[in-house]
Amino acid sequence: MIRMIARRTVFGVALAGLTALAMPVRAQDTIKIAYIDPLSGGGATVGEHGVHHFQFLVDKVNAAGGVLGGKKLELITYDNKSSPQETLLQAQKAIDSGAKFITQGNGSNVALALTDFVAKHNERNPDKQVLFLNYAAVDPALTNAKCNYWHFRWDADADIKMQALTSFMKTRPEIKKVYVIGQDYSFGQAVRVSARSMLKEKRPDIEFVGDELHPVLKVTDFSPYIAKIKASGADSVITGNWAQDLALLLKAAADAGLQANWYTYYAGGAGGPTSVRQTGLEHRVFQISEWHSNVEGAEMQNLNADFRKKYSGSGWWYLRAKNEMDMLVKAIEQAKSVDAAKVAAALEDMRFKDAIGAEVWMRKDDHQLFQDLYISSFGPGVAVDEEGTGWGWKTVAKVDAKDTITKTVCKMDRPS
Amino acid sequence: MLELVVFSTLNGLQYGVLLFLLASGLTLIFSMMGVLNFAHASFYMLGAYLGYQITRTIGYWPGLLIAPLAVGLLGAGVERFCLRLVHRHGHVAELLFTFGLAFVIEEVVVVLWGRVPLDYRVPALLDFPAFTLWDTTYPAYKLFMLVISVAIFVALLLLLTRTRVGLIIQASLTHPNMVAMLGHNVPRIFMMVFGAGAALAGLAGAIAGPALVTQPSMAALLGPILFVVVVFGGLGSLAGAFIASLIIGLVQTFAIAVNVSLNDVFLPLGISLPAPAVLGDLWNATLAQLGPVIPYLLLVLMLVFRPTGLMGTRET
Incomplete structure (x- = not known):
């Protein structure tokens, strides 16, 4: 019996040693951003392309020297299989591994579960608060009946x-x-x-x-x-x-x-x-x-071209992801901290000149971003095409940000 | 209206015969060994992935031949070297074995090909509209799927009823001991049937891969419906499996086309539910929304009222 226990202990120690060896060596002082979206199942193609977007943006920020005088950003990805339950498990994992910011977008059912989870987590763990940066879940409820201080949305709602x-x-x-x-x-x-x-x-x-x-x-x-x-x-x-x-x-x-x-x-x-x-x-x-690849603006045109070179022709989709990262970096610099409450305070009511030179506004009342919207149609005769078809998106109507402003019923509690 | 009926029938038939390709193997294995093979849909998935891989290296048509053969060999191997050993420990062990195998295959597929759906395209030769009715086109590839599946059904039927091999297989379905007494190698027959069933599943995968989506969840999406077909059609009955496949395929397709809810049915009779009732969602849900549930409802009803299935002779 004793021998068995001893053997087990030796085995256990050896196993622990192995796992320690297998753990990737990570710089301890990175600012971790957790990306939680489907990386398997029917949402996987879109989820994986989202990873490419955020990795590209993180690399760009790091190449330019990081934030807060040299701190690097790090993207960690989690597969939620498009399931709200799985998302909460992954969110807990992300927080346990030190993520300060969680970004998610595919599926409003997922976002609704996540926003609740984050609010509760922050209430219970005032020293480990995190922010939920929503880049694509567009159920209006997220910035109305179900709004909270820790959630910010960069896409226009449904x-x-x-x-x-x-x-x-x-x-x-x-x-x-x-x-x-x-x-x-x-x-x-x-x-x-x-x-x-x-x-x-x-x-x-x-x-x-x-x-x-x-x-x-x-x-x-x-x-x-x-x-x-x-x-x-x-x-x-x-x-x-x-x-x-x-x-x-x-x-x-x-x-x-x-x-x-x-x-x-x-x-x-x-x-x-x-x-x-x-x-x-x-x-x-x-x-x-909010954008398509034939909207004018050299910065996004160049970014799209670089991105396509890197990811074998797959085009850039989300100006809102770019806005999210740019505004996050700006808010961290303003707050001089990655503390969730302080960064949220800096993000609230932020007016920002985005990569196509238009002003976007994060409304304080409900944390909804307002931006110009483009209605485009797909066909020939455009400068930049999609998926090698020779056809691309062409603007047929533009709606100014000021004309998209809606009422909100959101009443959020702010940390005092 | 006629247009909707015609195209729903075509779509339903095409889905039904695809189901049959899978169900035929499953029902034979089931009735012979008394074990539901949970990994059967996984062989279908392997067929699609192998088909994709061979299409990329050699071409679509060799893939259509090689992928099912490879899956069939794998199936025979699984029977010979695993299932036969597990068999000694009874049906529960066998059931658990195939259950585990399904997970193993899925994980192996994820490791080898990743989680993202593959870009498995219809071959250029079949990438055109077969015919146009009321200016709706029907893709040639779907017609091809339909023809292949029906051809396989006819071939199987002939094989089982008109040849010596078929006679022995049919005999071992019901009287394995007697067949063994007569000097036939029953375990080898089991292995061949298991291999052939897997090969049929592989073939279904190779032809369905480009039309449906080749992804790691494709086995899990189709698996449950297969069991419905097998139980519904009746154990060991090829004809039963065929009819059940067509019924399930047609029911699922036609359900989508119908916009009737319980509310619509009962309202003319003067029965209505107070507006925000607890069951309001179910009451107002159209048949189209309930479509995915109908096969399982049929399964439950069949088990209650006719446990042998449509054409089965034994109780499930």
């Missing part, structure tokens, strides 16, 4: 985008029959509701011929849905789908040769452009975003 998109649709008389299809979770439902109510108000003559919610990131063949859209006689489709759910939807539409106009949030994501090109929907797929 209602702001739908407001802009429907105002644009109002000017297109050829739209007569609209079909709404979305993912069956908080964000997809929000899009469905706002699309209906806003279009009804702006274009009462438009008929809704279909309204569909499908399982999130589980459908691998959208042909049955496309057949239904086709049969409904819709001339336009509105969708908030992202990642695989958008690429495969457009792919099925391409296979069936569905000739409709698409009003989307995320058609620029992986696989989308290829499918649009394949169907030949010349300037009939629209996207609303």
